[in-house]
Amino acid sequence: MKTFLSASIRGGRNLLPTYIKIHEFLKNEGHEVLSWHVADPELEKTESKMTEQEIFQRDMDFLKNAGSVIAEVSTASTGVGYEIASALQLGLPVLCLYSADANVSAMILGNDNELVKCKEYANFQTIENEIRAFLDELK
DSSP: OEEEEEOOSTTOOTTHHHHHHHHHHHHHTTOEETTGGGGOTTHHHHHTTSOHHHHHHHHHHHHHTOSEEEEEOSSOOHHHHHHHHHHHHTTOOEEEEEETTOOOOHHHHTOOOTTEEEEEESSHHHHHHHHHHHHHHHO
16 A cells, blocks of 8 residues: 655654654555654755645645545644644544643544544554554555
């Protein structure tokens, strides 16, 4: 399945190791991660060579070609929220993952759209289990 991975970039990269693990897990499970750049430690250098419009268009094109969205929402990010809302407009199922100590927006946790699943995690094993269950449900 083609999956869009959404995670904070300009809002903060403190969870980059988690993004990398999610990306690797998805690839190892045979999924194509369209937005692989989210897990790229050199992302800021790459995106500094792109215009705001190029970044927007790239991400919107990825969303339009995805079958699902997996969003790490522990770090507040306008871009992640925009991508989730856009995914829902496109009718894409969205899994929102967040750490137990995160202060996640009510706009995410309170969304009762049947396409949105919000799951708290305590460790990476929990993340793997939640992703696997979410994607298996879509098959």
